[in-house]
Amino acid sequence: MNDKAAYHHGNLRKALLEEAVTTIEAQGVEALSMRQLAASLGVSHAAPRRHFESKGDLLSAIVTDAYTELTEAVFAHADDPALSRLERLNAMSRTAIDWALANRAKFQVMTNPDVSRFADEALKAALADFSAVLAKAITEARSDGFHDDAPMEALFPFLIGSTVGIAKLLTDPLMAGALNIAKEPQTGDLADLIVSPEE
């Protein structure tokens, strides 16, 4: 549903999303300006409004796409028959961290509180999908010994929170710098601390 291949400019919607991510990567979310975005695509300042009603809308769309990508990447390990249930959950956590490191700008927008505030329905749906994939994996791993003594309602925030937080730590230049994370740790080691792959 994303390819309205034909319109005056080529495919402005897609171009806007890509250019926005590029800008954010270089200058941060706050520096993103709809007018500059339009200008750098050679289009008038109000053209983006045909595709995104507001700046928040554009950011929401970026995050929705990002969650879809992330869900896909993580889901690839959800049913791997070569892995135990614990190893699957471990792989999912590591994959999520790796994805964040490879897509810093998108991840940065995902964790931006101001975007959360204006989330639209599409974003909430994408997040719900992501959540469902993990909930299943956690439940399965739990029955194989993943903190089976801890209450279930704590397990979910722990797994997602740890994964998100570690990714945030590694991608935030201030934290990574000031906290003296000189040598970037192996993501495998980090995932092992969240979910030990052995029983």
Place this chain on the structure above:
Amino acid sequence: MNDKAAYHHGNLRKALLEEAVTTIEAQGVEALSMRQLAASLGVSHAAPRRHFESKGDLLSAIVTDAYTELTEAVFAHADDPALSRLERLNAMSRTAIDWALANRAKFQVMTNPDVSRFADEALKAALADFSAVLAKAITEARSDGFHDDAPMEALFPFLIGSTVGIAKLLTDPLMAGALNIAKEPQTGDLADLIVSPEE
């Protein structure tokens, strides 16, 4: 160094910081406007500039103060003789999560990537202090069995990342909502998952 008790308005700097936190709590960081801030304190639009050179400066100051407060709260458990080393680290993690829940607006600004980008020296110093307190506690706990098989450079990001991420999850309305964290888990249970208090 924070109490320049006498000036025209009373203590504008402090008033600005407090009013800013209040506004952020209600409307988010993006909605914060220097001019509105000035207006709501009954002061001309350029008055804040005598105390904060830019909007980023004000946010930086909020975060610096916040880290100082957080460090103090966490540090209270660093040498508690009634606790084992593992229990201390556990208490520090739980305290940090509790602090974030009790100071949502400040925590939100702390984890805002745009603030990180413009961090000044005072902020970096505050973060370094925070980091030092934790590094010591982690090293001690490790020698008492806290993941002593994992590489040290992974342990640090794991502990801070998990704590920050869980706090973020619980304080972000979008994540907490869409991830179906219906019943807020006990922070104690969460801290136990990060650092088991028993050997």
Place this chain on the structure above:
DNA sequence: CTTCTTATGTTGACACTGACAACATAAAGG
């Protein structure tokens, strides 16, 4: 092909913002 409709892009405007410079006044210190 012609005509109608819709999708997309443009122009112009508005209120608002952060930032700066020039000026004004209060406070403090000699």
Place this chain on the structure above:
DNA sequence: CCTTTATGTTGTCAGTGTCAACATAAGAAG
């Protein structure tokens, strides 16, 4: 008292997000 410094004000500027009115291209219908 006078001078200096800290603090606040007024005026201005370029830039922003958003909206409404207009223009044009694309596609569908006849």
